[in-house]
Amino acid sequence: MERRDFVVRFAGEGGQGVVTAAEFLARAAATVGYHVMTFATFPSQIKGGPTYTQVRISTDPVLSSGDEIDVLVALNLEAYNNHKAEVREDGVVMYDTVFEIDAETRALGVPIEVLAKEAGEARSANMVILGALAHLVNMPKEYFQDFVAERFKGRDKVVDFNTKALELGRLHAATSEFQLGSLMAPIRPEGKQILIKGNDALSIGALQAGVDYYVGYPISPATPIFIFMEKNLVGPGRFAYQATSEIESITAIIGAGYAGKKAMTATAGPGFTLMSEGLGLAWMAEIPCVVVDVQRGGPATGLPTKTEQSDFQTALHPAHGDSKLPVIAPGTIEECFYSAIHAFNWAERYQGPVILLSEHMMAERSQNIPMPDLDLVPPETRETYTGDNGYLRYDGAELSAMPIPGSPGAYVANGSEHDSYGDTTHLAERHVQMTERRFGKLKLLEDGHYESEGTDSPIAIMPWGGSKGPGREAWEALIASGQSIGWYYTMFLHPLPAKLLEELLQKELVIVPELNYLGQFSSYLRTYGIRAESITQYTGLPFKVSVLEERITKRVEAHGRGVVRV
Numbered sequence: 001m002e003r004r005d006f007v008v009r010f011a012g013e014g015g016q017g018v019v020t021a022a023e024f025l026a027r028a029a030a031t032v033g034y035h036v037m038t039f040a041t042f043p044s045q046i047k048g049g050p051t052y053t054q055v056r057i058s059t060d061p062v063l064s065s066g067d068e069i070d071v072l073v074a075l076n077l078e079a080y081n082n083h084k085a086e087v088r089e090d091g092v093v094m095y096d097t098v099f100e101i102d103a104e105t106r107a108l109g110v111p112i113e114v115l116a117k118e119a120g121e122a123r124s125a126n127m128v129i130l131g132a133l134a135h136l137v138n139m140p141k142e143y144f145q146d147f148v149a150e151r152f153k154g155r156d157k158v159v160d161f162n163t164k165a166l167e168l169g170r171l172h173a174a175t176s177e178f179q180l181g182s183l184m185a186p187i188r189p190e191g192k193q194i195l196i197k198g199n200d201a202l203s204i205g206a207l208q209a210g211v212d213y214y215v216g217y218p219i220s221p222a223t224p225i226f227i228f229m230e231k232n233l234v235g236p237g238r239f240a241y242q243a244t245s246e247i248e249s250i251t252a253i254i255g256a257g258y259a260g261k262k263a264m265t266a267t268a269g270p271g272f273t274l275m276s277e278g279l280g281l282a283w284m285a286e287i288p289c290v291v292v293d294v295q296r297g298g299p300a301t302g303l304p305t306k307t308e309q310s311d312f313q314t315a316l317h318p319a320h321g322d323s324k325l326p327v328i329a330p331g332t333i334e335e336c337f338y339s340a341i342h343a344f345n346w347a348e349r350y351q352g353p354v355i356l357l358s359e360h361m362m363a364e365r366s367q368n369i370p371m372p373d374l375d376l377v378p379p380e381t382r383e384t385y386t387g388d389n390g391y392l393r394y395d396g397a398e399l400s401a402m403p404i405p406g407s408p409g410a411y412v413a414n415g416s417e418h419d420s421y422g423d424t425t426h427l428a429e430r431h432v433q434m435t436e437r438r439f440g441k442l443k444l445l446e447d448g449h450y451e452s453e454g455t456d457s458p459i460a461i462m463p464w465g466g467s468k469g470p471g472r473e474a475w476e477a478l479i480a481s482g483q484s485i486g487w488y489y490t491m492f493l494h495p496l497p498a499k500l501l502e503e504l505l506q507k508e509l510v511i512v513p514e515l516n517y518l519g520q521f522s523s524y525l526r527t528y529g530i531r532a533e534s535i536t537q538y539t540g541l542p543f544k545v546s547v548l549e550e551r552i553t554k555r556v557e558a559h560g561r562g563v564v565r566v
Helices: 018-031 076-084 112-119 124-136 141-151 156-174 197-207 225-231 246-258 267-275 278-283 311-318 331-348 426-445 467-482 498-504 520-526 543-562
Strands: 005-013 033-042 051-056 069-074 087-096 107-110 193-197 213-216 239-242 265-267 289-295 353-359 364-368 451-453 459-461 485-488 493-496 509-514 534-535
Touching: 005 076, 005 364, 018 051, 018 087, 018 124, 018 141, 018 364, 051 076, 069 124, 069 289, 076 087, 107 112, 107 124, 112 124, 112 156, 112 213, 124 141, 124 156, 124 239, 124 267, 124 459, 141 156, 141 213, 141 451, 156 493, 193 197, 193 426, 197 213, 197 225, 213 225, 213 246, 225 239, 246 265, 246 267, 246 278, 246 289, 265 267, 267 278, 267 289, 267 311, 289 331, 311 467, 311 498, 311 520, 331 353, 331 426, 459 467, 459 543, 467 485, 467 509, 467 543, 485 498, 509 520, 509 543, 520 534
Parallel strands: 005 069, 069 087, 087 107, 213 239, 213 265, 265 289, 289 353, 459 485, 459 509, 509 534
Antiparallel strands: 005 051, 033 051, 033 364, 193 364, 451 485
16 A cells, blocks of 8 residues: 555653654655654653654645654653554554553564664664664665765764664564555655754744844743854844843844844743833834744743644733734744744834744744745835934824934934824823824735635635644645635734735634634634634644544534524
């Protein structure tokens, strides 16, 4: 039997090399032309605790990390007990023979450490596992051997013991009766591909946008962005710095934005909350900056290493008083790159803070994507004022050029309500004028792109953020089964593209899959008069496609019977 798709889950204890094995498998498969996606979930402590990483390998583009597991690699008994129920009926459990499992399980015991030592190095245990996996789906051993040779080029001893470990693992698996079919030869995608994580793609996009000032404070799962900037935001006129708190981070980038820099920080929910007063200042004083919120489970410390989409309403309204910030939320690894450029362009275009809303499931997963087109989204530059002093920075309702401190046109960037010069005022008519000016500028951002298919249907599905992939896969399955459902998606959440809003208002029902309890995005859509309803999940894990298919089908059937949900 030829297979187009293969899902393997590595599960064990933090520090056992679970992530390393998965990343190696993904990179080797991507190198020969397969489409791959990883998904990792791990405990919040530094070492130990249950962890797993899932890898999906396919001859077709991958939209989700996969539902059922073909092979579970259990590195301890707890991992076996926690994950055995998710192995498909004809799947296999591969386990380390240092512990015992249920006799009735379809299982392949592998003396992993023994074989690794026989290969010449105990650290090659992961290669033993990969060799056995290759046999189970009849992947040519050369795929891994060639990758090892290239990965450890110039280190002959390392290449030698890893190659031996691969072969010993393959030969051991061959002694069993298990064979899951043959994974079809890869259909190499056109153009150059890169295997990258969402945090890295977003960071590279920020560099392409022209970021030259980054201040941040470490917090999971946003820390990799900070580390990337420390390594790469270097050279004349560029600055990356670790602040002592998120409050220092936001005030620092506001100062940089005021000084004419493209400034950015990244955090997660708890840190984003601490930035609320600073974001209000940036909105009030009309200072460009970008704040990335990599969502995780909450509130409070919540689930710091799990995924959720529960910061949307906070991102819209992080500050007190009348404010509603622009929000962009990428839904794929590829979009992480382009969304960063869009975020900086928006910040410069309307002169204010922009929230880039990512999430754990994309930040930490690896996926091969087409090499980004650097010309697709050209970076926008700031309109600066170069005239004489006496400049009315906040005059009228129109956007005005920004003076750079030290140049003519000095003004006060005031957090208090102010007049056209920026001087404090409490006059009612000035507050009305400035409030309308601040909100009026959002109209400059309403030209965002969106996706739409099956627009004739009165019912549509519209996921957002990282739920795009599972949502799209579920939608495609429902269409293939004969159902009539429309598809809408945009990463520009506020303001919504004007034409998209017009189309959604015509729908009888818009179904929104989202990872939160409150149904935050559908609630937002209803404020526009859209008849939207959420399918929610708040497990700390992404949607399974099969679950979405079932729940969407039930909701469509209920709509057909005239069932109304509130």
